[in-house]
Amino acid sequence: MSPISSVEFEKKRxxxxxxxxxxxxxxxxSNGFANTSISQIAKEAGISKxxxxxxxxxxxxxxxxxxxxxxxxxxxxxLEFLEEADARKMLLKMIDFTVEFLKTEKEFNVLLTSLGxxxxxxxxxxxxxxxxxxxxxxxFLTKMNDAGIPDAENEIYIMGAVMDGLAVxxxxxxxxxxxxxxxxxxxxxxxxGNL
Amino acid sequence: MSPISSVEFEKKRxxxxxxxxxxxxxxxxSNGFANTSISQIAKEAGISKxxxxxxxxxxxxxxxxxxxxxxxxxxxxxLEFLEEADARKMLLKMIDFTVEFLKTEKEFNVLLTSLGxxxxxxxxxxxxxxxxxxxxxxxFLTKMNDAGIPDAENEIYIMGAVMDGLAVxxxxxxxxxxxxxxxxxxxxxxxxGNL
Amino acid sequence: MSPISSVEFEKKRxxxxxxxxxxxxxxxxSNGFANTSISQIAKEAGISKxxxxxxxxxxxxxxxxxxxxxxxxxxxxxLEFLEEADARKMLLKMIDFTVEFLKTEKEFNVLLTSLGxxxxxxxxxxxxxxxxxxxxxxxFLTKMNDAGIPDAENEIYIMGAVMDGLAVxxxxxxxxxxxxxxxxxxxxxxxxGNL
Amino acid sequence: MSPISSVEFEKKRxxxxxxxxxxxxxxxxSNGFANTSISQIAKEAGISKxxxxxxxxxxxxxxxxxxxxxxxxxxxxxLEFLEEADARKMLLKMIDFTVEFLKTEKEFNVLLTSLGxxxxxxxxxxxxxxxxxxxxxxxFLTKMNDAGIPDAENEIYIMGAVMDGLAVxxxxxxxxxxxxxxxxxxxxxxxxGNL
DNA sequence: CATGAATGAGCCTTCATTCAT
DNA sequence: GATGAATGAAGGCTCATTCAT
Numbered sequence: 115m116s117p118i119s120s121v122e123f124e125k126k127r128x129x130x131x132x133x134x135x136x137x138x139x140x141x142x143x144s145n146g147f148a149n150t151s152i153s154q155i156a157k158e159a160g161i162s163k164x165x166x167x168x169x170x171x172x173x174x175x176x177x178x179x180x181x182x183x184x185x186x187x188x189x190x191x192x193l194e195f196l197e198e199a200d201a202r203k204m205l206l207k208m209i210d211f212t213v214e215f216l217k218t219e220k221e222f223n224v225l226l227t228s229l230g231x232x233x234x235x236x237x238x239x240x241x242x243x244x245x246x247x248x249x250x251x252x253x254f255l256t257k258m259n260d261a262g263i264p265d266a267e268n269e270i271y272i273m274g275a276v277m278d279g280l281a282v283x284x285x286x287x288x289x290x291x292x293x294x295x296x297x298x299x300x301x302x303x304x305x306x307g308n309l
Numbered sequence: 310m311s312p313i314s315s316v317e318f319e320k321k322r323x324x325x326x327x328x329x330x331x332x333x334x335x336x337x338x339s340n341g342f343a344n345t346s347i348s349q350i351a352k353e354a355g356i357s358k359x360x361x362x363x364x365x366x367x368x369x370x371x372x373x374x375x376x377x378x379x380x381x382x383x384x385x386x387x388l389e390f391l392e393e394a395d396a397r398k399m400l401l402k403m404i405d406f407t408v409e410f411l412k413t414e415k416e417f418n419v420l421l422t423s424l425g426x427x428x429x430x431x432x433x434x435x436x437x438x439x440x441x442x443x444x445x446x447x448x449f450l451t452k453m454n455d456a457g458i459p460d461a462e463n464e465i466y467i468m469g470a471v472m473d474g475l476a477v478x479x480x481x482x483x484x485x486x487x488x489x490x491x492x493x494x495x496x497x498x499x500x501x502g503n504l
Numbered sequence: 505m506s507p508i509s510s511v512e513f514e515k516k517r518x519x520x521x522x523x524x525x526x527x528x529x530x531x532x533x534s535n536g537f538a539n540t541s542i543s544q545i546a547k548e549a550g551i552s553k554x555x556x557x558x559x560x561x562x563x564x565x566x567x568x569x570x571x572x573x574x575x576x577x578x579x580x581x582x583l584e585f586l587e588e589a590d591a592r593k594m595l596l597k598m599i600d601f602t603v604e605f606l607k608t609e610k611e612f613n614v615l616l617t618s619l620g621x622x623x624x625x626x627x628x629x630x631x632x633x634x635x636x637x638x639x640x641x642x643x644f645l646t647k648m649n650d651a652g653i654p655d656a657e658n659e660i661y662i663m664g665a666v667m668d669g670l671a672v673x674x675x676x677x678x679x680x681x682x683x684x685x686x687x688x689x690x691x692x693x694x695x696x697g698n699l
Numbered sequence: 700m701s702p703i704s705s706v707e708f709e710k711k712r713x714x715x716x717x718x719x720x721x722x723x724x725x726x727x728x729s730n731g732f733a734n735t736s737i738s739q740i741a742k743e744a745g746i747s748k749x750x751x752x753x754x755x756x757x758x759x760x761x762x763x764x765x766x767x768x769x770x771x772x773x774x775x776x777x778l779e780f781l782e783e784a785d786a787r788k789m790l791l792k793m794i795d796f797t798v799e800f801l802k803t804e805k806e807f808n809v810l811l812t813s814l815g816x817x818x819x820x821x822x823x824x825x826x827x828x829x830x831x832x833x834x835x836x837x838x839f840l841t842k843m844n845d846a847g848i849p850d851a852e853n854e855i856y857i858m859g860a861v862m863d864g865l866a867v868x869x870x871x872x873x874x875x876x877x878x879x880x881x882x883x884x885x886x887x888x889x890x891x892g893n894l
Numbered sequence: 895c896a897t898g899a900a901t902g903a904g905c906c907t908t909c910a911t912t913c914a915t
Numbered sequence: 916g917a918t919g920a921a922t923g924a925a926g927g928c929t930c931a932t933t934c935a936t
Contacts, residue, residue: 123895144428148343151930162897164934173931224426230481231419233339243481268494275491276467279474286425286438296470299463314918317915321920347906357922362907513916534818538733541909552918554913563910618816620871621809623729633871658884665881666857669864676815676828686860689853704897707936711899736926747901752928 131169133159138180143221146228147177174236181229181238184222188215196253201261204254205273206306212277213297216284224285247274276300326364328354334375338416341423342372369431376424376433379417383410391448396456399449400468401501407472408492411479419480471495521559523549528570533611536618537567564626571619571628574612578605586643591651594644595663596696602667603687606674614675637664666690716754718744724765728806731813732762759821766814766823769807773800781838786846789839790858791891797862798882801869809870861885 137159141150152173156163170176195207216223229239251270258266276296284293301307332354336345347368351358365371390402411418424434446465453461471491479488496502527549531540542563546553560566585597606613619629641660648656666686674683691697722744726735737758741748755761780792801808814824836855843851861881869878886892 126895146343146427148341152932153930163932164897165895167932168895227477227481228423228426231423231477232341232344247482247487265497268497271491271494272471272498275471275474275478277474278477279470279472282422282426282473282477283470286422296466299466302460302463303467314915318919325920346904348904358906359908359923360921363920368906517916536733536817538731542911543909553911554918555916557911558916614816617867617871618813621813621867622731622734637872637877655887658887661881661884662861662888665861665864665868667864668867669860669862672812672816672863672867673860676812686856689856692850692853693857704936708898715899737928738926748927749902749929750900753899758927 127169130159130161130165134161134166134169134176135180135183138176139184139225140221142177142180143223143225147225177229178236178238181226181236181242184219185242188219193250196250201257201263202304202306203309204257205304206301206309208277209297209300209306212280213293216281216293217290220285220288223281227282227285322364325356325360328356329361329364329371330375330378333371334379334420335416337372337375338418338420342420373431373433376421376431376437379414380437383414388445391445396452396458397499397501398504399452400499401496401504403472404492404495404501407475408488411476411488412485415480415483418476422477422480517559520549520551520555524551524556524559524566525570525573528566529574529615530611532567532570533613533615537615568626568628571616571626571632574609575632578609583640586640591647591653592694592696593699594647595694596691596699598667599687599690599696602670603683606671606683607680610675610678613671617672617675712754715746715750718746719751719754719761720765720768723761724769724810725806727762727765728808728810732810763821763823766807766811766821766827769804770827773804778835781835786842786848787889787891788894789842790889791886791894793862794882794885794891797865798878801866801878802875805870805873808866812867812870 134155138150138155141155141158152166153163155176156166166176170179195204195211198204198207226239226242229235230243251274254270254273255266258270263269280293280296283296284290329350333345333350336350336353347361348358350371351361361371365374390399390406393399393402421434421437424430425438446469449465449468450461453465458464475488475491478491479485524545528540528545531545531548542556543553545566546556556566560569585594585601588594588597616629616632619625620633641664644660644663645656648660653659670683670686673686674680719740723735723740726740726743737751738748740761741751751761755764780789780796783789783792811824811827814820815828836859839855839858840851843855848854865878865881868881869875
């Protein structure tokens with residue numbers, strides 16, 4: 115009969131919240147945002163529809179939080195390959211990471227790409243996209259220049275396109291064999307095989 | 310007085326039909342299929358809601374026809390670069406074509422990509438995607454092998470990814486400067502500048 | 505090139521009109537008034553939708569004309585058994601006629617019965633129903649009294665119910681065997697077998 | 700404060716559900732299924748349109764449930780006259796019951812009869828109709844044979860038709876006087892007056 | 895904190911009816 | 916007369932959101 119401590123309350127809240135976020139990510143990614151209903155998420159997450167609105171202001175708010183928090187939860191992981199000093203090793207890590215990321219976080223990637231394609235996409239999406247360009251690109255460039263890779267800027271543009279192409283191809287076809295084939299082609303091309 | 314000739318009816322039909330298809334393509338591409346209502350299409354096309362159903366069986370049918378007929382209308386244009394005998398010239402044409410295609414048919418490309426990302430995408434989308442892989446790839450390979458380009462298969466995989474990456478980047482950011490930059494990087498890379 | 509004579513016009517009109525009425529009766533009877541569209545009738549009748557409104561003011565008007573003209577076209581036929589002098593022979597004729605009428609004019613009977621059941625049924629329906637009671641019943645009564653049939657009034661009420669029951673049972677089940685069985689039971693009951 | 704108990708929810712549900720079923724029966728019976736809109740039912744029942752779909756999957760489902768549950772609610776009542784050992788008493792009860800049933804459950808009877816007349820009537824209707832024939836008829840026959848009523852089979856066919864005729868006449872005309880007249884004629888005919 | 899009944903706007907679709915030709 | 920394109924009201928249904936309990 116003793117009242118549950120506020121700590122325990124917080125824990126329960128966190129668990130429910132995460133459950134909702136995870137379920138929403140899965141469903142948004144699989145079926146699309148518009149084709150996923152709040153009822154469906156609630157049922158799948160094992161909570162009531164009303165409770166959803168205790169955690170999130172609206173369906174749009176839920177989407178925002180889903181993206182924001184999923185991005186955040188991958189933060190450390192996401193850029194770890196940047197810490198690699200050797201440029202070629204970094205490329206290798208980036209390729210391997212991207213492949214892994216696509217395979218394990220398919221729904222998230224589908225969701226992000228889909229939203230990015232919409233004219234009036236959420237500001238968050240634009241922010242995430244611009245970060246990739248504005249933060250990552252310069253870092254790459256410096257590192258590749260330092261490594262004496264010729265025409266580094268051009269290569270980076272191409273590399274960026276390749277990685278995005280890799281993603282959209284895999285997300286569209288779910289063809290893992292093709293994914294690996296392209297990844298290996300890249301490694302060969304940049305002589306990353308023996309690292 | 311005299312009854313309308315069937316030719317005249319046909320003409321009227323063609324006009325209205327085209328207006329609907331064009332409007333639908335634009336809106337589907339801009340806002341997504343699910344976020345575009347029939348009312349919206351009708352209003353934008355300047356016709357009544359009901360007329361839609363005089364030409365298309367359902368919203369799904371409209372989507373199908375939009376894609377099918379847009380693809381068809383680009384048919385000749387679409388693969389013209391394949392007729393280029395010289396492999397490097399072909400690459401150049403392909404790049405230029407892709408850039409042009411992305412810029413002039415933005416909505417169509419957004420629509421196609423979005424639909425491709427959906428788990429249960431329309432059969433047409435799958436068909437279009439598979440055609441690209443199964444028909445184009447072998448043709449490229451032969452031509453590039455003939456041209457004595459080393460590691461042709463690898464290059465093709467990479468090229469394919471680059472083109473898709475180019476597309477998704479442009480469709481997402483609408484950044485034409487970036488588009489040209491990547492295109493130029495590609496041309497430089499494959500020494501296509503002087504052709 | 506000579507203009508069609510007005511007589512021929514009238515003939516054509518009459519043919520088209522009858523075609524519409526017949527088709528409408530069939531469809532109204534089979535699928536119900538509400539479930540039959542003007543388009544369906546026009547297509548089935550082989551004319552254009554617009555032409556329909558050249559012959560009938562509205563769908564309701566068409567219904568009215570369908571009933572009115574179908575009733576009319578059966579008029580002579582309909583009451584011919586009343587002219588039979590002998591009461592028992594008249595009963596026999598009435599039974600046989602009813603059976604025949606149900607089998608050959610199924611749609612009409614279904615339509616009429618259905619409409620009769622609706623609270624706000626067309627005045628015509630009410631008129632037809634009341635005619636049956638107010639005109640036929642007395643005639644029967646006189647004849648049966650004259651024939652010395654005991655308790656004639658009671659018998660008439662029962663007979664009326666039996667005939668309507670026969671109808672609704674057949675129209676509901678389409679079971680011809682049952683129809684004949686009841687008809688024969690009636691004939692046996694009133695000793696009409698040897699006439 | 701405290702969450703609503705499931706018992707209370709159940710109670711609320713039952714109230715709303717019944718309100719819908721009752722209203723639907725009334726309107727379907729009065730105006731016909733096709734002429735009754737969900738909006739109309741909702742307005743009449745004092746609920747919102749959407750709530751309907753919280754209880755019934757579709758308009759068709761509602762119809763099915765209306766019929767099924769109305770039949771069920773009359774179950775005991777419905778066949779009680781069969782338990783009467785004496786054949787003539789049974790007939791008397793059946794007549795009285797039918798009259799009562801027609802008067803108190805007019806809408807239900809209208810609805811059932813109307814649906815039965817439709818070519819593609821709901822399976823439930825067919826089931827109900829066939830039950831009447833396949834279950835009731837044999838029971839009657841046995842009882843009347845036991846009672847030594849001559850020509851029992853014929854009489855039953857006639858009786859069945861009479862009862863159905865009684866129904867359709869009353870449902871069509873709403874003429875209670877006529878209903879009683881036919882009922883009394885029947886009682887006289889089978890000498891049921893002194894029971 | 896939690897539930898799900900209830901709402902109502904908005905969606906896709908049908909169809910009687912009109913009208914330019 | 917004849918056609919069928921065009922209209923718009925209305926119908927069935929879904930779903931984000933609110934709220935009594």
